[in-house]
Amino acid sequence: MLKWTVIFLIVAIIAGILGFGGIAAGAAGIAKILFFVFLVLFVISLISGRARG
Incomplete structure (x- = not known):
């Protein structure tokens, strides 16, 4: 998903x-x-990763 963000950012700049x-x-x-x-999603992933141990 971060790849799509960078693509749209580059399109916006151009x-x-x-x-x-x-x-x-x-x-x-x-x-x-x-x-x-x-x-x-990244923050949720970090929280769930810490909860598992």
């Missing part, structure tokens, strides 16, 4: 450089959402 404002904003929004989903 679109922003080329002047496609709407596409850049959409890709950046998707990248932000995926990053936070990845972060939450």
Whole structure:
């Protein structure tokens, strides 16, 4: 999932450089959402790993 976040971030940066404002904003929004989903899943994985011992 982190791979998809990086892909959308790169698409947003390229679109922003080329002047496609709407596409850049959409890709950046998707990248932000995926990053936070990845972060939450990572924290849950750490907590469950510590609970098992």
